[in-house]
Structure formats: structure tokens, C-alpha cells
Amino acid sequence: MADVKALLFLALVCCSALAVNIKSKGRLNSNEADAIAFLDQYNSEYGPILNQYVIASWNYETNLTDENAAAVGEAGAVAGAYYAEASATAATFDTTNFSEDTKRQLSYLDSVSLDDAESEELYNILSEMGSIYASYQACRSNPTTGVNECMYIEPELTELMAEVGNYDDHLWAWEAWHNGVGRQLRPLYLRYVELSNKQARLNGYADYGDQWRQKYETTEMETIVQDLYSQVEPLYKQLHAYIRRKLYNAYGADKINLRGPLPAHLLGDMWGRFWVNLNPIAIPYPEKPSTDPSPEMIRQNYTVERMFRTGNDFYTSMGLLPVPDTFWNLSMLEKPTDGREVACHATAWDFYDGKDFRIRMCARVVFEDFQTVHHELGHIQYFMQYAFQPLNYRDGANDGFHEAVGELMSMSFSTTKHLNTLGLLNVPDDPEVDMNFLLFQALNTISTLPFHLIQDTWRWSMFRGDIPDAELNDQYWAEKARVVGVAPPVGRDPASDLDITALFHVCNDYDMIRYFMRTFFQYQFNEVLCEAAGHVGPLYKCDFYNSTAAGDALAEMLRLGASKPWQDAMEAMTGQRDVLATPLLNYFEPLKVWLEAENAKNGEFIGWDLPATKEKAPVFLKDKLRGKLDVTSPKINKEAAKYLAPIFAEALQSLRKVRL
Numbered sequence: 001m002a003d004v005k006a007l008l009f010l011a012l013v014c015c016s017a018l019a020v021n022i023k024s025k026g027r028l029n030s031n032e033a034d035a036i037a038f039l040d041q042y043n044s045e046y047g048p049i050l051n052q053y054v055i056a057s058w059n060y061e062t063n064l065t066d067e068n069a070a071a072v073g074e075a076g077a078v079a080g081a082y083y084a085e086a087s088a089t090a091a092t093f094d095t096t097n098f099s100e101d102t103k104r105q106l107s108y109l110d111s112v113s114l115d116d117a118e119s120e121e122l123y124n125i126l127s128e129m130g131s132i133y134a135s136y137q138a139c140r141s142n143p144t145t146g147v148n149e150c151m152y153i154e155p156e157l158t159e160l161m162a163e164v165g166n167y168d169d170h171l172w173a174w175e176a177w178h179n180g181v182g183r184q185l186r187p188l189y190l191r192y193v194e195l196s197n198k199q200a201r202l203n204g205y206a207d208y209g210d211q212w213r214q215k216y217e218t219t220e221m222e223t224i225v226q227d228l229y230s231q232v233e234p235l236y237k238q239l240h241a242y243i244r245r246k247l248y249n250a251y252g253a254d255k256i257n258l259r260g261p262l263p264a265h266l267l268g269d270m271w272g273r274f275w276v277n278l279n280p281i282a283i284p285y286p287e288k289p290s291t292d293p294s295p296e297m298i299r300q301n302y303t304v305e306r307m308f309r310t311g312n313d314f315y316t317s318m319g320l321l322p323v324p325d326t327f328w329n330l331s332m333l334e335k336p337t338d339g340r341e342v343a344c345h346a347t348a349w350d351f352y353d354g355k356d357f358r359i360r361m362c363a364r365v366v367f368e369d370f371q372t373v374h375h376e377l378g379h380i381q382y383f384m385q386y387a388f389q390p391l392n393y394r395d396g397a398n399d400g401f402h403e404a405v406g407e408l409m410s411m412s413f414s415t416t417k418h419l420n421t422l423g424l425l426n427v428p429d430d431p432e433v434d435m436n437f438l439l440f441q442a443l444n445t446i447s448t449l450p451f452h453l454i455q456d457t458w459r460w461s462m463f464r465g466d467i468p469d470a471e472l473n474d475q476y477w478a479e480k481a482r483v484v485g486v487a488p489p490v491g492r493d494p495a496s497d498l499d500i501t502a503l504f505h506v507c508n509d510y511d512m513i514r515y516f517m518r519t520f521f522q523y524q525f526n527e528v529l530c531e532a533a534g535h536v537g538p539l540y541k542c543d544f545y546n547s548t549a550a551g552d553a554l555a556e557m558l559r560l561g562a563s564k565p566w567q568d569a570m571e572a573m574t575g576q577r578d579v580l581a582t583p584l585l586n587y588f589e590p591l592k593v594w595l596e597a598e599n600a601k602n603g604e605f606i607g608w609d610l611p612a613t614k615e616k617a618p619v620f621l622k623d624k625l626r627g628k629l630d631v632t633s634p635k636i637n638k639e640a641a642k643y644l645a646p647i648f649a650e651a652l653q654s655l656r657k658v659r660l
Helices: 004-010 032-061 066-090 100-107 116-135 153-162 167-202 208-214 221-251 276-282 294-299 304-317 326-330 367-385 399-413 416-422 431-444 448-464 469-484 513-532 548-558 566-574 582-601 620-625 638-659
Strands: 138-141 148-151 347-350 357-360
Touching: 032 066, 032 100, 032 347, 032 357, 066 116, 116 167, 138 167, 148 153, 153 167, 167 208, 167 448, 208 221, 208 448, 221 276, 221 431, 221 448, 221 513, 221 582, 276 431, 294 367, 304 367, 304 399, 326 357, 347 367, 357 367, 367 399, 367 548, 399 416, 399 513, 399 548, 399 566, 416 431, 431 582, 448 469, 448 513, 513 548, 513 566, 513 582, 548 566
Parallel strands: none
Antiparallel strands: 138 148, 347 357
16 A cells, blocks of 8 residues: 555655745744644645655556656656655745644655765665566476466465465475565565664664564554464464364364464465465355355356445445546556566555555456455545545554554454345354354454564564574564464574565565554454444444445545544544444354363364474564563562563473573
8 A cells, every 4th residue: 555654765866856935044934824834735746755655666566567666766766756855845844833733744845865876776775675576487287287487466366375285385485485576585674674773873773673563553562462362363373273173174184283283375465364264174164054155156257346346335335435537447447468577465555645546456356356355445435534634644543553544444354244235145043053153253353463463563673673684584484483373384494584585565665564453453343333323232243334334434534534643533423532342252252162172172282282393592582571670679660570481481481491
């Protein structure tokens, strides 16, 4: 998703002049009227420049040619130069006595760029990493036909990884992708870390991870995410044990250890991020009607366009805004068949002119993509609702809010009630069918929580310099094993592999804590909108379709954009300011009870034995204690006490393993 903040690294040139008459020299300008005039000019001039950059980016990502890449660089240089000069002008104001709104708008411009050469280098690195990811093909001789075949990540490798049963195909695809992409990206990524850290420090942050966390306008982000996960971890471990048994049944004892972590290549996608494609082997009551409408979509001759029009109807039924007419002929909804190389990862685009909004996606007629359609339309709805705001406010209250809106609507769309309404399901009101549905939802939600958490907590440690370069990949998989209970299917080379980079979000400079936070936000929003819609009964049966009351409540929050701290936006919608785990736990409580009983019946080991490691000391200890304990105080605070006991027990266990 393109946004204003993504252009910070594009401040390549500072030589072109911004026609601003109010720029002070020497003494800071304390006249708020001058600042407001500057912001008005910035909004009117930068919007069209930004629009041209996004158009160039769109042209490149829907046709990956060197010519289009050069055009992105040229448009980025113009946008970066303007932004850099505007930032310099914003810094000339003394905002002490300004209104909160003027202060907030100026704060988004308060940034310092790297010098021209390093800015250009960072831009080129990001461009090259994105291109490697999008254009890489894994090639082999087909084991059945003997014909040489090459596969992109979308859709060929994605479809291969979604199929359950062929262990060797999955192993080949996983290794080919991670070796082919991760090893190319490693040296580029290490330099990206250096430059991103340097730019973050120029702007007063401790490192780039600190800059990411500060987007949430709190210094307690690391504590918040760990506290949230500690509440849902018991549910995840029950799901993990249940899935491990199902994989054991599918692949056999020689492939699955019933006390060990899960092999990363058998979880339904290239990264083990979403487990939803395991539903065919995981469904609790397979004799009951399926809650996956994919076969019925095929039978009814659904097309990709029909999927998007159905999604658009879901939003408009709530009184929300329809996509503009231009959406239908300017978006890329399916993979082109004209031979172009394109970036396929589903993304929603705001062109910053208040009228052009598009989705780029290589959609297929399957339910998983139908859900993604509703998710991406959630981003579009957010764009349209805050399009009247000044440029610096045209963003979500935080990145997690933006993701939560789409996922929330996708979840409501996916209820058996709504799919029955669409004629895509015909399932009775049956507790066993409900359990099938809840398990399906958990494979799309609960499975992602430790994955998203580790993607960023590990990167936060890396940005801080806590992990030596030679140990990066080993430490990454050690953390994956410890928290997620997942292990690589083959040995990894610490000198050449950096497997975390072989994911779209990582090599394209996205934090992933947005997806972790969005999960909690989405269930918190869900409870409120269900109440507004007048829903009675279990939360997992709630459907917002045709509820204008729910639409009004959602739109009120969306229109705020980034004009207020996220806590204010949360309060406007939910009546309280904190992010909570209880709405998610309430939603999945029936599943948790069922999983506990099922796992106990089968004698499952809850948790997993960690693989042997050469690690000298638990690197996570410092991270977990960071900010928990005031070592200058003779008294341990309650929060520290809550963490110290399990951490020291964990550390002692690790040290014992080292001695052995």
C-alpha cells in the first residue's frame, strides 16, 4: 500500500527550490498563520507531485521493465526533493504556542534525509530487492512429465504450496525460493539495515526499529505486544498441537515429530504465515457440510470481477462509499496474460488526488482470494473516507488500524450466515458446523500471531545491533522455534542465507507488527460493530451486511485518518483507549474449549521440544527485560516481577542445554 511516509527515503536531492515565501532564516518563526499558509501550499503543490510518483510506481509494478523503473526513479527524485525542502521549511517554525492540529501536521514533515548519495543508494537497494522478489522464478524438471518448468511466486508457487500431500514438491519449492531469493537479498538487506538505521538516527530515533515503533505514539510498544501475545499464547499452543497431529496423519512419523516444531514448508504457504490451506486435513467434522465455498463459486461461474463487485456491494450495503468508476478499468485484478512481469502481491493504492483508488492483485476464483478482495477493499474504503484530509493525515490512525479494517470486513463476509445469504453455502445451524467455521477462522488468524510478532521483534533486535551478522539466520530460526514452534525443513547456511528476507513485506520495507496489532484491533472493532448492528448471539455469527448503523460507526473512525492519535480514534469507536485481547479470546472461546478436549483425548504434547542450538546465551533475555526493570531502584516494580520469574526459568533451562 503506497503512502506518504514511504517517500521519506526518496529525499534524494535538496537543490530544487520550494516556492514558499514564508521561510525564515536564522530565528525560528513563531507565527502560526505563516505555518498554516505553508501547510496549505504544501498540500496543494505536493499532492500532484505525489500523484505522479504513485502513477510511475503503478506503471512499474504492473510492468516490471527497466524503463519503468527509471521513470519511478525520476518521479521519486522530484517528490523527494520537494519533500526534503518542505521538511527543511517545517523545521523553521517554533511550534510551542501553535494549536495541536498545526503541530501535528508539521510533525509529519519533521525529518532529515541521508545525503544525496546514500539516499539514492537506499532507494536503489529497495528497488532492487523488490524486483528480485517479484521477478524470481524457481525452475526444475517436472518429476512427472520431465518437462522443464519455471514458477513465479504468484500464482504458481503459491498454488503448489497450498496443496496438501506432496512432501517432496513442497520441499523443493521452499528450498528453491529461499535459496534463490534470500541469498540474493542478504547483502542488499544488510546494507539496507545500515542505511535505514543511519537515517533513523539522524531523525532522533535510537534505530530504525525504534522509528517503526514510534508510529504507535507510545514508548511501551514492546511491552504491549508481549503482554497481548502472552494472553493468546495458550490458544495458539492448542492449535499448534492439533495441527501437528493432522500433519502427522497426512505425512507420517518419519516427517512429523509429535513433540517437535512444525516443518515450515508444510503449513499451506511459502512462509507458514497463514495455515488456512490446511483446512482440508484439519476440519473437525469433515462429514459435515464444508464452510469453504470455493467449489460453489466455481459451479456458479464466479469471475474475478464478480468477486470484486460482490465485495463492493458488501460495503455499500452498510451505507459506505462505493469504489469510483475508474477503479474497474484502472485496477489490475488478475495476472495479465500478455507476457508482462508484474508484482502480484495484493495491494491497495491511493493516488492522492481524492478520486483514483486501485487494487493490484493476481486474484483467482477461490475463497481465500475472495476474502483478500474484501480485505483490500477495506483499504480502499479507508482511503476514500479520509480523502478530504490534508496530505499528512491521509493514512490510518496507525498501520494496524488500516489492516484491521480490511480484515474485519473479510471476517464478517466469511460468516456462514452471510455466505448462506449469497447462496454460496447452504449449511444448517449446527454446533459441529460452527466448530468447522471457527477452526477455519483460527487457521487464518490465530496461526499468524506469533509469526507476525517474531518477524518484527527479531528485526527490532537486528536493528539494535543485538545480533552479529554471522548469526543472523541462526538466531532468526532459533526465535522462530522458540516462539512459533516452526523449523526449516532443511539445513541452512549461516554465511549465505537470510531467510526472513524472502517475504514480500521484509524486502519491501514494511514492518509486520501492523498485522499482529490489526488482529486485536479487528476483534475489538468487531464487538462494537456487532452491537451497533443489533447482533444477538455468539460473536462468530455476527454479520454487518445491510447494517447502516455499523457502517456509520465505522465511517466515523475512518474519516479521522491520522489526524488524531490512534488512542483517540479507538476511543471514538469503542469508548476506551487501550488495545485488548479479550474480544479475540471471547470470539474463539468455544474453539479453545473444543481444542483442549480434543488434544487431551488424543494425548497431545502441548508445546514443543526445541532443536539443539549452539547459542551461547539466550539473546531474547535482554529484549524481554528491556524497559521492565528500573535497576536504579531498590524495589522491583509489579510489572517487572510478573516477567522475571518465567524469564529466569527460561534462561536457566537454556543455560543447562548449553552446558550439555
